[in-house]
Amino acid sequence: MKTKYKNQIFQTLLSHPLGVDNFLIENQNRYLRVTYLPFDGVFKFDFMQSEDSLDLFYCEAILYRLEFRFHRLNTESDFTDNLERFKRWLVKDLAEFIEDKKEIDLYEEYKKNAANKELQQIDYQDHTNFTANEKSQILLGINELKLIMLDKFVTNDNDKEIIAARLLYLTEATNRIENKTDWKGIFINTFIAMCIALSLDTARGNELYQLFMNVLNIVPLLHQ
Numbered sequence: 269m270k271t272k273y274k275n276q277i278f279q280t281l282l283s284h285p286l287g288v289d290n291f292l293i294e295n296q297n298r299y300l301r302v303t304y305l306p307f308d309g310v311f312k313f314d315f316m317q318s319e320d321s322l323d324l325f326y327c328e329a330i331l332y333r334l335e336f337r338f339h340r341l342n343t344e345s346d347f348t349d350n351l352e353r354f355k356r357w358l359v360k361d362l363a364e365f366i367e368d369k370k371e372i373d374l375y376e377e378y379k380k381n382a383a384n385k386e387l388q389q390i391d392y393q394d395h396t397n398f399t400a401n402e403k404s405q406i407l408l409g410i411n412e413l414k415l416i417m418l419d420k421f422v423t424n425d426n427d428k429e430i431i432a433a434r435l436l437y438l439t440e441a442t443n444r445i446e447n448k449t450d451w452k453g454i455f456i457n458t459f460i461a462m463c464i465a466l467s468l469d470t471a472r473g474n475e476l477y478q479l480f481m482n483v484l485n486i487v488p489l490l491h492q
Contacts, residue, residue, distance in 0.1 A: 286304070298319075299315060300315045301314050311362050314327065324345065329341060331361045410435055418431060421466060452484075
């Protein structure tokens with residue numbers, strides 16, 4: 269490949285948000301390959317040199333489809349056309365794959381938190397009702413939990429809204445529900461939902477868990 273064409277590919281990657289250092293550019297006989305190094309280098313884009321001209325190319329690339337294999341993208345054309353196809357590949361296939369990998373698997377997060385052994389040990393057979401004093405203490409505990417979470421777990425306005433909405437729901441449930449068993453089910457579901465909504469890793473999830481358990485410990489025999 270002519271150096272001027274290779275430089276245009278390099279300039280495209282140099283200005284790309286993913287950063288040129290995340291890519292490897294290799295000349296391989298009649299083609300030039302660009303490999304995105306993360307994810308074991310599965311994403312590749314090849315500029316295939318024409319047999320008859322140094323200025324004609326066609327493209328082959330790994331696309332974000334059901335099977336990760338090379339697809340031919342066009343017939344032979346000038347370099348400008350192939351460079352535009354490369355830019356679309358960066359924006360469409362590669363960027364879409366990366367964004368999908370960033371998504372939290374909500375069901376897996378739910379299973380992970382629901383499997384917490386300490387949560388499973390909570391006594392759900394306590395069918396007694398709250399006393400007025402117990403409810404008052406729990407409401408104070410939820411309010412303290414809210415203040416701590418707003419201080420430690422907020423990274424943006426969306427986090428603030430999630431915390432406020434979830435704890436408001438728990439407060440309303442505390443005022444409405446008399447039975448301890450019913451309330452504890454809502455309490456634990458609130459914890460799991462917040463772990464998922466805030467995309468907490470294991471360490472942060474454990475930190476939030478301890479804060480939630482402090483609320484349970486307010487009322488004797490509620491956490492057994």
